[in-house]
Amino acid sequence: xxxxxxxxxxxxxxxxxxxxxxxxxxxxxxxxxxxxxxxxxxxxxxxxxxxxxxxxxxxxxxxxxxxxxxxxxxxxxxxxxxxxxxxxxxxxxxxxxxxxxxxxxxxxxxxxxxxx
Amino acid sequence: xxxxxxxxxxxxxxxxxxxxxxxxxxxxxxxxxxxxxxxxxxxxxxxxxxxxxxxxxxxxxxxxxxxxxxxxxxxxxxxxxxxxxxxxxxxxxxxxxxxxxxxxxxxxxxxxxx
Numbered sequence: 001x002x003x004x005x006x007x008x009x010x011x012x013x014x015x016x017x018x019x020x021x022x023x024x025x026x027x028x029x030x031x032x033x034x035x036x037x038x039x040x041x042x043x044x045x046x047x048x049x050x051x052x053x054x055x056x057x058x059x060x061x062x063x064x065x066x067x068x069x070x071x072x073x074x075x076x077x078x079x080x081x082x083x084x085x086x087x088x089x090x091x092x093x094x095x096x097x098x099x100x101x102x103x104x105x106x107x108x109x110x111x112x113x114x115x116x
Numbered sequence: 117x118x119x120x121x122x123x124x125x126x127x128x129x130x131x132x133x134x135x136x137x138x139x140x141x142x143x144x145x146x147x148x149x150x151x152x153x154x155x156x157x158x159x160x161x162x163x164x165x166x167x168x169x170x171x172x173x174x175x176x177x178x179x180x181x182x183x184x185x186x187x188x189x190x191x192x193x194x195x196x197x198x199x200x201x202x203x204x205x206x207x208x209x210x211x212x213x214x215x216x217x218x219x220x221x222x223x224x225x226x227x228x229x230x
Binding site: 105 | 120147149156159161164172213216218219221222224
């Protein structure tokens with residue numbers, strides 16, 4: 001069956017350290033993968049997109065890798081801050097024929113807590 | 117600028133009642149998505165519109181769920197004869213078009229069925 005798995009347990013780290021979140025999937029062949037941040041009571045907010053032919057993407061303190069052989073994406077936040085505390089969601093998207101559908105399948109999310 | 121808005125933000129319905137949830141996407145966004153999010157879970161895809169055309173409704177859990185976007189902008193998700201298992205947050209998102217573009221999410225409507 002198709003499955004997307006993120007670290008189910010909350011990740012607690014000290015301010016200034018690098019947080020690494022994992023997204024593993026099975027039985028999907030995604031064309032791209034996105035990472036979102038969600039704060040309590042709010043909708044998800046887009047962070048980064050990486051396509052199947054890309055290995056790594058960076059944006060400020062954020063870095064995402066995508067290994068289609070391992071079927072895994074890693075999401076890194078360097079120099080973490082308490083304000084980074086939130087739930088982080090990975091989401092897979094794919095093509096039907098030559099068209100990207102836009103439909104996203106989300107993992108269950110990982111809660112990150114950065115302690116001062 | 118204005119983001120995606122949803123109304124109502126909270127809805128309490130008695131079991132068996134019908135509810136209608138509204139989504140106002142970002143102006144000019146072609147694609148509109150509805151998701152259902154249970155507590156502690158990621159959003160689950162329900163349905164997708166491109167303009168007024170509903171291109172994918174594979175995620176709608178039953179025929180009690182119905183969505184429309186008649187003029188290609190505002191969308192309504194209707195749930196008939198609500199059941200307790202329908203209790204969840206319903207999220208709407210819009211994007212410029214389908215494909216690998218970021219989706220802008222609204223704050224969601226929290227539906228509680230008693």
